Each structure stands twice: as structure tokens, then as C-alpha cells.
Amino acid sequence: MTSVSLRPETRPATSEIRAAVAAGNIPTLLAVLVEMTGDRRWLGDRFRPTRSRGMDDNSTGGLPEDVQAEIRDAVVDALEDWYEQGSPDREPADEELVAALMSFTAGETVPPEFGPMMSEIVRGDLRGTHLPALPAELGSTMTALVIGAGVAGMLISTQLAEAGIEHTVLEKNDEVGGSWYENQYPGAGVDTPSYLYSISSFDHDWSTHFGKRDEVQGYLQAFADRHSVRDRVRFGTEVLSATYDSAAQHWEVRVRYRDGSESTLTSRILISAVGILNRPKLPQLAGMDTFTGRMFHSADWPTELDEPGALAGKRVAIVGSGASAMQIGPAIADKVGSMTIFQRSPQWIAPNDDYFAPVGDGVHWLMNNLPGYREWYRARLSWIFNDKVHSTLHVDPEWPEPTASINAVNHGHREFYLRYMRAELGDRDDLIELSTPDYPPFGKRMLLDNGWFRMLRQPNVELVGHGVDSVTATGLVDSTGRAHDFDIIVFATGFHSDRYLYPMDVVGRSGKTTVEAWGDHDAYAYLGITAPDFPNLFILTGPNTALGHGGSFISILEYQVRYVCDAIRAMIDNRLGALEVRREVTEEYNDAVDRAHAKMVWTHPAMTNWYRNPEGRVVAVLPWRIVDYWAKTRRVDLADFHAEPLDP
Numbered sequence: 001m002t003s004v005s006l007r008p009e010t011r012p013a014t015s016e017i018r019a020a021v022a023a024g025n026i027p028t029l030l031a032v033l034v035e036m037t038g039d040r041r042w043l044g045d046r047f048r049p050t051r052s053r054g055m056d057d058n059s060t061g062g063l064p065e066d067v068q069a070e071i072r073d074a075v076v077d078a079l080e081d082w083y084e085q086g087s088p089d090r091e092p093a094d095e096e097l098v099a100a101l102m103s104f105t106a107g108e109t110v111p112p113e114f115g116p117m118m119s120e121i122v123r124g125d126l127r128g129t130h131l132p133a134l135p136a137e138l139g140s141t142m143t144a145l146v147i148g149a150g151v152a153g154m155l156i157s158t159q160l161a162e163a164g165i166e167h168t169v170l171e172k173n174d175e176v177g178g179s180w181y182e183n184q185y186p187g188a189g190v191d192t193p194s195y196l197y198s199i200s201s202f203d204h205d206w207s208t209h210f211g212k213r214d215e216v217q218g219y220l221q222a223f224a225d226r227h228s229v230r231d232r233v234r235f236g237t238e239v240l241s242a243t244y245d246s247a248a249q250h251w252e253v254r255v256r257y258r259d260g261s262e263s264t265l266t267s268r269i270l271i272s273a274v275g276i277l278n279r280p281k282l283p284q285l286a287g288m289d290t291f292t293g294r295m296f297h298s299a300d301w302p303t304e305l306d307e308p309g310a311l312a313g314k315r316v317a318i319v320g321s322g323a324s325a326m327q328i329g330p331a332i333a334d335k336v337g338s339m340t341i342f343q344r345s346p347q348w349i350a351p352n353d354d355y356f357a358p359v360g361d362g363v364h365w366l367m368n369n370l371p372g373y374r375e376w377y378r379a380r381l382s383w384i385f386n387d388k389v390h391s392t393l394h395v396d397p398e399w400p401e402p403t404a405s406i407n408a409v410n411h412g413h414r415e416f417y418l419r420y421m422r423a424e425l426g427d428r429d430d431l432i433e434l435s436t437p438d439y440p441p442f443g444k445r446m447l448l449d450n451g452w453f454r455m456l457r458q459p460n461v462e463l464v465g466h467g468v469d470s471v472t473a474t475g476l477v478d479s480t481g482r483a484h485d486f487d488i489i490v491f492a493t494g495f496h497s498d499r500y501l502y503p504m505d506v507v508g509r510s511g512k513t514t515v516e517a518w519g520d521h522d523a524y525a526y527l528g529i530t531a532p533d534f535p536n537l538f539i540l541t542g543p544n545t546a547l548g549h550g551g552s553f554i555s556i557l558e559y560q561v562r563y564v565c566d567a568i569r570a571m572i573d574n575r576l577g578a579l580e581v582r583r584e585v586t587e588e589y590n591d592a593v594d595r596a597h598a599k600m601v602w603t604h605p606a607m608t609n610w611y612r613n614p615e616g617r618v619v620a621v622l623p624w625r626i627v628d629y630w631a632k633t634r635r636v637d638l639a640d641f642h643a644e645p646l647d648p
């Protein structure tokens with residue numbers, strides 16, 4: 001469903017407005033009300049929402065019924081007045097008011113540095129284009145190749161196209177979508193609320209708060225339709241290598257097409273949008289080729305297993321208990337004969353009442369008809385799900401507990417999640433023991449409960465507290481030596497998240513590949529985007545830019561796309577042929593990344609996680625808050641780069 005205009009031809013009946021407003025999120029309605037009316041009376045104590053509990057949108061604001069009713073009535077009046085005045089253009093709140101409203105509606109202090117970033121969301125600034133039109137005389141010189149047509153590749157391609165920059169997107173698959181095209185396993189979906197995990201410029205009426213894979217993929221396909229992205233994508237084309245030619249100031253990119261033939265393409269600018277959760281990681285186990293049943297990685301789920309009855313009576317193994325396993329298990333437990341989960345380490349799992357909750361017509365109406373509602377709802381989610389928790393993830397050096405928690409607040413989180421887990425698992429002491437992590441909450445990305453604990457209690461489900469050692473013709477042998485027989489083995493074992501640009505050979509100015517420059521698992525780049533010796537190469541979701549503390553990858557991608565566009569704009573404005581980040585700037589940045597990580601929960605020795613490389617250095621996630629990354633990526637500073645004029 002796409003959004004409707006904020007300027008309806010006919011004014012809705014009061015009863016229609018009232019019904020929709022009844023479904024509204026109270027803190028969001030309050031912000032909209034103050035923005036629409038300018039009346040600061042609504043910032044009085046009587047209307048102050050409570051602080052939201054954990055990770056939910058605090059729909060009632062914790063306010064008494066009569067106060068909620070008063071707010072709703074006032075919103076109805078404000079909207080009727082707005083129609084009365086001929087539905088004028090919305091005037092978004094200024095930065096000062098945004099900052100005040102964020103703190104007020106969050107029921108806690110949102111630090112002032114969030115004001116500008118939140119204002120950008122509230123104003124909808126990221127909806128626009130970041131590049132001016134390319135001057136005609138540069139048309140043939142400023143060209144680009146983009147690798148990958150997931151969210152990242154589509155976002156940058158749309159910007160390049162609007163500026164008239166000639167480019168091709170090279171995509172190994174046959175369709176756009178990346179993660180969401182490939183991951184089709186039962187239960188696949190987002191664990192970031194969809195009204196946040198969505199593209200700022202492309203609205204959608206989500207059917208549930210946490211969209212499932214088909215809806216997310218449909219949304220991305222609709223984005224591709226809207227911006228004619230497919231016209232610029234060469235599908236079935238895998239990039240094998242890329243080599244920078246200093247003399248020509250361009251990249252030579254070796255590709256292989258679906259029919260096995262290969263060719264070399266060239267472009268001034270090379271943009272990697274290959275993602276970090278795209279190359280499935282399978283464990284290297286003895287006997288992998290001997291199993292006679294079906295065995296596959298979660299990202300390669302065979303769709304025929306979705307046919308009715310296909311799993312009936314089957315003995316299914318799920319190897320791993322991370323995010324994908326957690327979505328698959330509850331989705332198939334009722335359909336299989338038996339299910340055995342091999343868990344090396346339990347996860348921290350948070351409750352979330354909205355996980356399966358549908359988004360009703362009333363909310364859709366507000367998103368599309370109440371000026372500012374969509375933007376304010378998103379801004380609030382971007383506090384609750386993105387940065388709110390970050391300050392609690394710093395290790396307190398005085399904290400006496402060496403492993404289970406890192407500071408007093410983190411200890412409180414631990415107690416809260418344990419209470420929830422125990423309540424869900426009831427009298428199953430065996431499961432409680434197996435499900436209690438021995439590392440601090442947030443040491444790995446938090447998961448949201450989708451019925452996992454209840455599933456564990458089902459009689460046909462077994463949780464094994466070990467990993468697997470080998471594969472046999474009939475099943476698996478776990479690390480205690482116990483053999484298990486299966487018909488189907490699903491490896492929910494994640495991706496090569498610490499191997500950037502893998503498995504491409506990307507060769508820089510000096511003739512070294514990225515692997516030679518960085519080591520196999522130790523990538524680094526300035527802002528995670530650009531690296532010395534690799535001029536004119538921009539990496540989207542590069543090293544240290546994924547989110548460990550929660551939040552939406554799409555926010556990060558939008559900031560990176562803006563930064564890359566700013567770099568390209570600088571090249572165009574200054575007639576540059578090459579832009580290469582300075583080594584000292586990159587080293588200084590990466591020292592700061594490592595220093596910041598050393599204080600964060602992710603470097604805590606009590607657990608392993610997909611953020612760290614085998615040596616323990618965190619290479620995948622950002623150490624800072626999103627607002628810090630937002631500030632760092634707002635503008636390109638040419639002083640950070642060696643710039644070469646365009647060779648005439």
C-alpha cells in the first residue's frame with residue numbers, strides 16, 4: 001500500500017478523524033499537537049509521558065485515560081482547524097522545539113546534540129537529493145559502477161541517476177533486494193520496527209510493526225519500480241575483481257555473467273554495496289559431504305519446503321541459535337515431526353508486545369493524513385531503538401562483577417531479561433539453565449522474543465547446549481560425541497561479517513589487494529567508507545559501521561550515501577580525477593574506533609560475537625552512537641583527502 005496525499009480532496013468526517021486519532025501513539029500525538037498549534041501548554045507536567053519501558057513505542061505515554069482523551073480531543077480540533085484553513089503547508093518545529101519535544105515526549109533527557117539529527121527526521125530532509133545535476137561537459141568522465149542492488153545499491157543509484165551520472169549497478173542475483181531477496185526462510189523478518197527500518201523518501205503502510213520478509217522485499221521492489229532502478233542494473237553479473245589504474249584515474253572491474261563469460265568494465269568511481277551479511281558462513285565439519293538428507297544454510301532455504309505438508313514428520317536440526325535460528329524455530333515448530341536446536345551460547349532476548357501486532361487502519365490514516373505524524377513517530381523510534389541504550393553499554397571499571405554484567409544499569413537489564421525468561425519457561429529448570437547467558441546483555445545484538453521461549457517448551461523440540469562436531473550420513477554428532485539422526489539440517493550459522501569485500505580481489509594504487517592491506521579479517525576505513533590506497537572507492541556498510549546497540553541499518557546507509565554524494569560533488573565542483581583519503585586521517589580515525597570499543601560491552605571477554613574478528617578486534621560495528629556517526633558523515637572535508645585534478 002503506498003501512502004496517500006496529505007491534501008485530501010474531500011475533508012474527512014469528524015467521526016473518521018476521531019476513529020483514527022483513537023489509534024494514535026500518545027507521545028507522538030503530543031508532539032504533533034504542539035507543532036501544529038504552537039501551544040506550549042501541552043508541555044505541562046500533567047501531560048508529560050512516562051519514560052518508555054525498554055524497546056516499545058510507549059503507545060499510551062503511561063498517562064491516565066482522561067489525560068489521553070484530552071490530548072486526542074485537542075488533536076481532532078487541531079486537525080479540523082487545519083482543514084478549515086485550507087490544509088496549509090506543514091511548518092515543522094524548529095531545532096529548539098524539536099529538542100524540547102523529544103525530551104518531553106520521551107519522558108527523559110534526550111541530549112541536546114540530538115536536536116539537529118532529530119530535526120532532520122522531523123523535517124523529512126533525507127527525502128531529497130544530495131547531488132546537483134552533472135555539468136554536461138563532465139558527462140563522459142564522471143562515471144560510476146555500483147556493486148550490489150540491495151538497499152544500499154538502490155539508494156546510491158537513485159541519487160546518481162537524479163544527478164545524471166552515468167552508472168551501472170552490477171548484481172549477481174536476478175532481482176534487487178539483497179538480504180531480503182535471499183533470506184526466504186520461514187519467519188524471516190525485521191527486528192527493527194518497520195517505520196524506522198524503511199527508506200526516508202519512500203513511505204509505506206506497514207501491515208505489522210515488524211515487517212516480514214515478503215513485505216520488506218515487496219517494499220524494496222516497489223522502490224525499484226518507483227525509481228526505475230532495474231533499468232540501471234545488470235543482473236546475473238558477479239564482480240570478481242577491481243583494479244585501480246592510477247594513470248587513467250579509473251577502476252577496471254572484472255565481471256562474470258550468468259553464462260560464465262567474463263569482461264572488464266571501467267569507471268571513474270567504484271561504489272561497493274555488497275553488504276556484510278551476504279556471504280553465508282558454513283562451519284567446516286568432517287563429513288559435510290556424506291549426509292543423505294537435505295542440508296543447507298538458512299539464506300538458501302528451499303522454497304519447496306514451504307509447500308503444505310513438506311515438513312510433516314521430518315526430523316529437523318537447526319545449527320545455531322542466533323537471529324535467523326530464532327526466527328525459523330517458532331515458524332516451523334508446529335509443522336515438523338521434531339526439531340533439535342544446537343546452541344553453543346544462549347542469546348539475550350527482550351520481550352516486545354508489538355512484535356506480531358498488526359498496524360491498524362487508524363494508524364495508517366494518521367501516517368498519511370495528520371501532518372507530521374509519520375515523521376515524529378519515526379524520530380521517536382530512532383531514539384528508542386537506536387541510541388537510547390548506548391550510554392548503558394560502557395564498562396564501569398569499578399563494577400565488581402567480572403563477567404555477567406558491566407555496570408549497574410546493565411545489571412538491571414540482566415535481571416529484567418532473566419525474570420522475563422524465567423516467567424516464559426516456567427517450571428522447565430533444564431531450559432532455564434541452558435538459556436541463561438553467562439555474558440552481559442547487549443554483548444551480542446539483542447533479539448526480540450517471537451515465541452522462542454514458548455517454542456522451547458513444546459514436546460517435539462529439544463535444545464542441545466553444545467555445538468556440532470561432525471556430520472554423518474544420517475545426521476550430526478554434537479561436541480559431546482552424541483549422535484543425532486535427521487532428515488533436514490539447517491545451518492543458521494551466519495555470514496562472513498568480518499571479511500569486507502569478500503571474496504572479491506580489490507587492488508589499490510600500490511598493487512596490493514584489500515586483504516594484503518588489511519589482513520584477512522581486519523578491515524578498516526575512514527568512516528568505514530573510504531581507505532588509503534583505494535582512490536575513488538566508496539564502501540557502503542564498510543568496516544565498523546553496522547549497529548551493535550540496535551537500530552536501523554537503513555539510517556546508517558542513508559548517512560553514508562549522503563557522504564559519498566558529497567565526495568562526488570566535491571570531485572565535480574573541483575574537477576577532480578581522484579580522491580584518496582589520507583593515511584594519517586584514517587589511522588587517527590581507527591585508533592579512535594579501537595579506543596572507544598575498548599570501553600564498550602562488545603569487547604567484553606565473556607562472549608564471542610559476529611562483530612569481532614578471530615583476534616578479538618571489533619571490525620563490524622560502530623563504537624559510537626548513531627548521532628555521532630551522523631555528525632561525522634554530514635560533510636566531506638577535502639582536507640582529509642589527497643585530491644588529483646582530472647587528467648585532461
Ligand SMILES: Cc1cc2nc3c(=O)[nH]c(=O)nc-3n(C[C@H](O)[C@H](O)[C@H](O)COP(=O)(O)OP(=O)(O)OC[C@H]3O[C@@H](n4cnc5c(N)ncnc54)[C@H](O)[C@@H]3O)c2cc1C
Nearest residue numbers: 148150151152172178179190191192238239274275552553
Ligand atoms: C535475515 C536478515 C535480517 C535482517 N534484519 C535486519 C533488521 O531488522 N534491521 C536492520 O537494520 N538490518 C537487518 N539486517 C541487515 C541487512 O543486511 C541490512 O539491513 C540491509 O539490508 C543491507 O543492505 P545492503 O544493500 O548494504 O546489503 P545486502 O542487502 O546484503 O545487498 C548486497 C547485494 O550485493 C550483491 N553482491 C554481493 N557481492 C557481489 C558481487 N561480488 N558482485 C555482484 N553483486 C554482489 C548481493 O547479491 C546483494 O544483492 C538483516 C539481515 C538479514 C540477513
